[in-house]
Amino acid sequence: xxxxxxxxxxxxxxxxxxxxxxxxxxxxxxxxxxxxxxxxxxxxxxxxxxxxxxxxxxxxxxxxxxxxxxxxxxxxxxxxxxxxxxxxxxxxxxxxxxxxxxxxxxxxxxxxxxxxxxxxxxxxxxxxxxxxxxxxxxxxxxxxxxxxxxxxxxxxxxxxxxxxxxxxxxxxxxxxxxxxxxxxxxxxxxxxxxxxxxxxxxxxxxxxxxxxxxxxxxxxxxxxxxxxxxxxxxxxxxxxxxxxxxxxxxxxxxxxxxxxxxxxxxxxx
Amino acid sequence: xxxxxxxxxxxxxxxxxxxxxxxxxxxxxxxxxxxxxxxxxxxxxxxxxxxxxxxxxxxxxxxxxxxxxxxxxxxxxxxxxxxxxxxxxxxxxxxxxxxxxxxxxxxxxxxxxxxxxxxxxxxxxxxxxxxxxxxxxxxxxxxxxxxxxxxxxxxxxxxxxxxxxxxxxxxxxxxxxxxxxxxxxxxxxxxxxxxxxxxxxxxxxxxxxxxxxxxxxxxxxxxxxxxxxxxxxxxxxxxxxxxxxxxxxxxxxxxxxxxxxxxxxxxx
Numbered sequence: 001x002x003x004x005x006x007x008x009x010x011x012x013x014x015x016x017x018x019x020x021x022x023x024x025x026x027x028x029x030x031x032x033x034x035x036x037x038x039x040x041x042x043x044x045x046x047x048x049x050x051x052x053x054x055x056x057x058x059x060x061x062x063x064x065x066x067x068x069x070x071x072x073x074x075x076x077x078x079x080x081x082x083x084x085x086x087x088x089x090x091x092x093x094x095x096x097x098x099x100x101x102x103x104x105x106x107x108x109x110x111x112x113x114x115x116x117x118x119x120x121x122x123x124x125x126x127x128x129x130x131x132x133x134x135x136x137x138x139x140x141x142x143x144x145x146x147x148x149x150x151x152x153x154x155x156x157x158x159x160x161x162x163x164x165x166x167x168x169x170x171x172x173x174x175x176x177x178x179x180x181x182x183x184x185x186x187x188x189x190x191x192x193x194x195x196x197x198x199x200x201x202x203x204x205x206x207x208x209x210x211x212x213x214x215x216x217x218x219x220x221x222x223x224x225x226x227x228x229x230x231x232x233x234x235x236x237x238x239x240x241x242x243x244x245x246x247x248x249x250x251x252x253x254x255x256x257x258x259x260x261x262x263x264x265x266x267x268x269x
Numbered sequence: 270x271x272x273x274x275x276x277x278x279x280x281x282x283x284x285x286x287x288x289x290x291x292x293x294x295x296x297x298x299x300x301x302x303x304x305x306x307x308x309x310x311x312x313x314x315x316x317x318x319x320x321x322x323x324x325x326x327x328x329x330x331x332x333x334x335x336x337x338x339x340x341x342x343x344x345x346x347x348x349x350x351x352x353x354x355x356x357x358x359x360x361x362x363x364x365x366x367x368x369x370x371x372x373x374x375x376x377x378x379x380x381x382x383x384x385x386x387x388x389x390x391x392x393x394x395x396x397x398x399x400x401x402x403x404x405x406x407x408x409x410x411x412x413x414x415x416x417x418x419x420x421x422x423x424x425x426x427x428x429x430x431x432x433x434x435x436x437x438x439x440x441x442x443x444x445x446x447x448x449x450x451x452x453x454x455x456x457x458x459x460x461x462x463x464x465x466x467x468x469x470x471x472x473x474x475x476x477x478x479x480x481x482x483x484x485x486x487x488x489x490x491x492x493x494x495x496x497x498x499x500x501x502x503x504x505x506x507x508x509x510x511x512x513x514x515x516x517x518x519x520x521x522x523x524x525x526x527x528x529x530x531x532x533x534x535x536x537x
Contacts, residue, residue, distance in 0.1 A: 081411060
């Protein structure tokens with residue numbers, strides 16, 4: 001058994017002629033909560049999709065439990081995905097299924113467990129996220145935070161080794177954010193899993209992560225423990241962590257000279 | 270200067286036509302690929318036939334009302350128009366045959382397919398498109414559940430099974446509508462209406478051919494609706510355009526396929 005459950009080695013990925021990642025190296029040790037942070041459009045979610053084998057890298061490789069993801073056939077990829085659980089940004093609950101059936105979905109599809117056992121397991125998972133009482137609700141009856149918690153229960157339904165979170169805190173109120181934050185850490189420790197969090201919420205992520213990678217301009221711009229990164233003097237990390245308006249990431253998108261553009265109206269069009 | 274502008278305009282137009290052609294061919298290829306993948310993964314979905322039964326309810330049973338009401342009116346109009354023409358030749362008793370043959374051979378399969386595309390086809394496209402937009406299909410993929418086997422194949426077979434049944438019902442209700450106008454309203458002889466129909470409607474060349482047509486239309490309409498949803502850009506505008514395309518492409522495909530099938534059936 002390797003120490004790192006996921007390894008990203010010299011990974012490059014691009015599409016439509018644009019290189020999104022340029023030789024990225026990352027490791028995700030077993031049992032840890034590792035965060036990938038960076039600005040919008042820096043390719044954080046794409047990294048999760050590469051780990052999950054939904055897209056193939058242009059160069060380099062992603063290894064999950066020692067297996068190179070993009071070299072697997074369909075069955076191989078599905079076998080690897082059974083070790084993974086993923087929480088999507090907006091939950092991605094199946095809108096035609098109730099909360100109970102959403103959590104039961106992976107159990108019914110991927111196992112031969114009897115319905116009585118599925119019932120018990122679903123109620124246990126829902127209890128873990130505090131929503132056992134909402135088992136018969138439909139997804140449309142849930143608030144954003146509740147939907148995220150149900151999706152989390154579904155993601156851990158089969159006790160995965162790797163749990164991936166795509167922007168788990170986005171659009172949540174402070175209470176829901178605190179609940180999700182606490183659940184990510186406690187579920188990770190209870191299941192003995194490895195969590196990979198993609199986020200740009202510094203405060204919450206730093207609270208639960210053991211290690212953080214900062215991605216900018218297609219590369220790993222910085223890495224370290226949350227404590228190290230809080231003290232970092234690297235301009236990009238400093239700007240990001242302290243939420244400064246201007247810095248290495250400029251406020252203004254590159255454009256022609258302001259004065260000449262205003263004076264020459266026709267060229268602006 | 271003018272020449273170069275003209276040349277630029279022509280090349281731009283040609284480039285635009287070429288681009289659209291390539292896009293159309295690409296989409297045709299992608300649609301065909303999805304069709305074969307659907308057939309390939311159908312075995313997995315047949316193991317859980319309750320999924321297909323559920324979709325038969327949504328696509329077939331929920332389309333019943335629009336099919337039955339339309340069929341009744343189509344049958345009544347056919348009887349009115351048919352009687353108006355036939356009585357000039359003194360053969361108003363043949364009204365039953367006219368109504369039955371028109372419905373069984375042409376109007377039943379074609380109008381059912383057009384209504385199906387508008388009612389069930391758009392619902393399928395919007396549902397799949399929204400599932401894609403809200404990452405439900407990606408979530409399924411990440412759970413190692415194949416969306417083609419779990420989502421596409423049951424809907425495909427539901428459409429293929431529902432269409433011939435709906436077309437048969439359309440023809441039956443249409444004949445009933447024709448009867449209501451021809452016999453009680455106009456006063457055509459009851460016995461002549463049914464006996465001429467019985468004598469002149471052939472099971473093999475009329476009814477079976479009509480069923481074959483509706484089966485082909487079922488495959489085409491359902492597959493177009495599924496592909497449009499599956500291929501829709503994950504935005505509100507993308508889903509809305511895909512839904513419109515489902516109706517337009519399905520309608521044109523049904524009418525074109527009807528001509529091709531009729532030609533073959535008349536020759537054979």
